[in-house]
Amino acid sequence: MADPTPILNLQKARYHWPGREAFGLIVPELHLNAGETTLLLGASGSGKSTLLSLICGTVSAQSGTVSVAGTDISALSEGQRDRFRAEHIGLIFQQFNLLPYASVRDNILLPLQFAPRRRARVNAPHDEAKRLCLELDLPKEVMLKRAGTLSVGQQQRVAAARALIGAPPLILADEPTSALDAATQATFLRLLFAQSKRNGTAILMVSHDARLAKQFDHVIEMSDIASTLAEPV
Numbered sequence: 272m273a274d275p276t277p278i279l280n281l282q283k284a285r286y287h288w289p290g291r292e293a294f295g296l297i298v299p300e301l302h303l304n305a306g307e308t309t310l311l312l313g314a315s316g317s318g319k320s321t322l323l324s325l326i327c328g329t330v331s332a333q334s335g336t337v338s339v340a341g342t343d344i345s346a347l348s349e350g351q352r353d354r355f356r357a358e359h360i361g362l363i364f365q366q367f368n369l370l371p372y373a374s375v376r377d378n379i380l381l382p383l384q385f386a387p388r389r390r391a392r393v394n395a396p397h398d399e400a401k402r403l404c405l406e407l408d409l410p411k412e413v414m415l416k417r418a419g420t421l422s423v424g425q426q427q428r429v430a431a432a433r434a435l436i437g438a439p440p441l442i443l444a445d446e447p448t449s450a451l452d453a454a455t456q457a458t459f460l461r462l463l464f465a466q467s468k469r470n471g472t473a474i475l476m477v478s479h480d481a482r483l484a485k486q487f488d489h490v491i492e493m494s495d496i497a498s499t500l501a502e503p504v
């Protein structure tokens with residue numbers, strides 16, 4: 272079998288939050304293949320969200336490389352990283368970060384506004400938003416409802432549709448299932464992965480819930496890939 276293309280490659284990446292000398296993250300090496308799903312487990316405070324921030328480029332490594340889809344984003348300016356993220360990365364946040372007064376459809380279509388190449392991959396955006404809602408088991412009546420009126424489980428699916436639209440090569444998800452019971456979490460992941468596999472989108476999800484592990488292609492522990500520092504890096 273041919274080697275899958277890497278979607279993510281970190282080499283000797285180091286980061287500490289400005290003014291927070293007590294915490295520093297070092298990732299000697301992390302490699303993820305295109306189209307695969309990976310669960311990153313780690314205790315609270317181990318730096319999982321910090322690592323996601325490095326990968327999506329909201330913060331930049333102080334040294335080392337962070338390559339996403341072949342581009343070292345740590346060499347880009349902040350504006351370039353923002354544009355790169357919009358084109359290449361779908362995000363599912365812990366609190367979903369939907370616009371509560373905007374319709375479900377407008378929430379799902381939002382990432383396409385800032386990413387012309389991602390937009391160009393979607394022939395009929397309204398139809399694609401509808402298709403994603405159906406595939407994620409959202410009733411079709413929700414499309415024109417305000418996102419803030421939906422249940423937590425429905426909002427999570429809208430957040431997933433927003434991340435999936437335009438088939439970005441990578442989706443990053445920060446504990447998006449923690450507010451839901453185990454059966455609802457399992458169904459959510461099954462529906463999400465069916466769509467990400469269809470698109471060839473890789474998923475990196477961080478969690479401290481090891482019960483999710485069996486649904487993923489790979490499981491990695493924060494303590495195996497990263498170390499933390501007590502001094503500035």
Ligand SMILES: Nc1ncnc2c1ncn2[C@@H]1O[C@H](COP(=O)(O)OP(=O)(O)OP(=O)(O)O)[C@@H](O)[C@H]1O
Nearest residue numbers: 288291294313314315316317318319320321322479
């Ligand atoms: N925006 C920030 N500014 C300053 N320090 C931060 C920021 N975000 C995280 N930290 C610090 O970085 C360290 C690691 O936190 P991080 O949120 O990355 O861990 P985590 O593994 O995601 O934790 P949790 O599972 O509780 O969300 C903590 O000491 C935290 O206080």
